[in-house]
Amino acid sequence: MNLSKQTLNSFEDRSKTKICVIECNEIGLSTACLLAEAGFKVIGVDKNIKIVETIKSGKSPFHEQGLEDLVSKNVKNGRLTASTNIKQAVSQSDVIIIVDDIPVDKKGRPDYSELETACREIGKALQRGTLVIMATTVGPGVTETLVKNWVENSSGLKAGTDFGLAFSSTEATVGRILHDISHNPRLVAGINNESVEAATLIFSSMGKSAIIPLSSIKAAETACLFQNVYRDVVLALSNELAVFCEKAGIDYAEVYKAANANPQCRLLAPEVTSKCAQKIPYLLLKEAEDFAAKLRITRLAREVNENMVKHVVKLVRKALKRCEKPLRGSRITIFGISRKANIKTSINPETVNLVKTLESKGAKVKVYDPFFSKKELSKLGCPAENSWKTAIKGADCLLITIGHDYFKKISLENIKVLMKSSSVIVDLSRILDPEEAEEKDILLISLGRG
Numbered sequence: 001m002n003l004s005k006q007t008l009n010s011f012e013d014r015s016k017t018k019i020c021v022i023e024c025n026e027i028g029l030s031t032a033c034l035l036a037e038a039g040f041k042v043i044g045v046d047k048n049i050k051i052v053e054t055i056k057s058g059k060s061p062f063h064e065q066g067l068e069d070l071v072s073k074n075v076k077n078g079r080l081t082a083s084t085n086i087k088q089a090v091s092q093s094d095v096i097i098i099v100d101d102i103p104v105d106k107k108g109r110p111d112y113s114e115l116e117t118a119c120r121e122i123g124k125a126l127q128r129g130t131l132v133i134m135a136t137t138v139g140p141g142v143t144e145t146l147v148k149n150w151v152e153n154s155s156g157l158k159a160g161t162d163f164g165l166a167f168s169s170t171e172a173t174v175g176r177i178l179h180d181i182s183h184n185p186r187l188v189a190g191i192n193n194e195s196v197e198a199a200t201l202i203f204s205s206m207g208k209s210a211i212i213p214l215s216s217i218k219a220a221e222t223a224c225l226f227q228n229v230y231r232d233v234v235l236a237l238s239n240e241l242a243v244f245c246e247k248a249g250i251d252y253a254e255v256y257k258a259a260n261a262n263p264q265c266r267l268l269a270p271e272v273t274s275k276c277a278q279k280i281p282y283l284l285l286k287e288a289e290d291f292a293a294k295l296r297i298t299r300l301a302r303e304v305n306e307n308m309v310k311h312v313v314k315l316v317r318k319a320l321k322r323c324e325k326p327l328r329g330s331r332i333t334i335f336g337i338s339r340k341a342n343i344k345t346s347i348n349p350e351t352v353n354l355v356k357t358l359e360s361k362g363a364k365v366k367v368y369d370p371f372f373s374k375k376e377l378s379k380l381g382c383p384a385e386n387s388w389k390t391a392i393k394g395a396d397c398l399l400i401t402i403g404h405d406y407f408k409k410i411s412l413e414n415i416k417v418l419m420k421s422s423s424v425i426v427d428l429s430r431i432l433d434p435e436e437a438e439e440k441d442i443l444l445i446s447l448g449r450g
Contacts, residue, residue, distance in 0.1 A: 123154025
């Protein structure tokens with residue numbers, strides 16, 4: 001806790017401080033790289049030896065824009081290294097940043113067991129004067145109860161006296177994580193003023209983020225959850241309105257853009273989500289149960305958004321029915337499996353879920369994405385092809401899930417020639433022109449378009 005403006009004022013000053021980032025996931029590794037760029041000596045810790053070895057070789061295990069360049073640069077200059085030995089890394093560090101991912105089970109209950117293991121390992125090697133920062137979205141009170149107790153019991157040290165404890169979080173979107181965590185406003189709170197000041201100095205050095213201090217760690221945890229719940233609720237409303245437009249013969253894209261001309265209206269484009277991808281609201285719902293508080297809108301929003309996979313299956317079934325074909329036995333080609341258009345990111349779990357759901361209904365599915373090889377997709381259990389032509393040849397239905405520019409360049413005429421006669425296209429990304437499809441006598445069904 002000897003961190004101050006004087007000790008962290010310049011690049012050279014920061015080089016004397018060693019930071020341990022626990023969990024080299026996309027956000028954790030991005031955070032580690034930005035801290036190394038600021039001058040800190042950083043150790044990234046992960047239990048996955050493949051991830052650690054990839055980082056040590058100067059490469060990124062994730063397809064995040066700009067991340068591999070930063071990993072390579074900072075590994076070469078010695079400011080970034082990686083390890084599977086959490087106790088050794090903690091014993092050498094002045095600051096510990098925990099970026100552990102909190103899984104949610106099938107019933108929507110958060111599982112803090114991996115976080116507990118990490119905290120107890122931290123405690124075994126924690127040195128007096130170290131600052132521990134929770135940079136993971138958790139339920140209100142988790143940092144000051146569970147995390148604090150696990151570290152204290154394992155270390156024999158006292159939070160606020162022997163070591164600092166803080167919470168800090170910011171929003172980040174896949175495909176632009178580096179930009180977001182260095183520019184988006186960051187919430188900061190701590191067990192005491194020293195913890196807040198030290199955490200603020202560390203994260204201020206990473207970029208242009210505005211630091212928002214809160215009165216308590218619990219308030220900061222709650223604000224972070226509210227940000228995620230707000231988006232989930234707005235998305236649920238947007239998805240419901242998009243489905244309404246389908247039934248009413250209205251183009252949702254035209255309507256929501258017009259509605260958003262009012263600055264107080266912020267509808268979103270419809271989106272297929274799952275419990276796997278949007279688990280953060282469940283962290284709040286679990287705490288609400290403990291307080292006997294009924295967060296009806298939060299829970300309903302999750303139900304609406306998770307049902308979008310079922311809705312897409314209904315769209316496919318409806319489209320095939322219009323061609324007098326059943327879903328069972330039909331050949332369906334899926335274009336796109338990445339999370340973000342036009343870049344190679346992590347695999348979209350919703351699309352993988354969609355593949356498995358269609359297969360469970362008896363459909364024969366093939367997947368193609370220009371940013372992933374057949375081998376990469378096959379490892380994930382997706383029946384893939386090396387080219388869009390072989391993927392689509394003889395298909396009864398083409399399902400477009402992500403709007404890569406690559407797909408926009410494929411002519412509808414070529415698609416029609418390769419697919420079976422009396423075939424259909426279901427366009428979730430809305431990249432195809434319905435008028436052109438009608439001219440070429442192609443049945444096109446789009447998410448949110450009547």
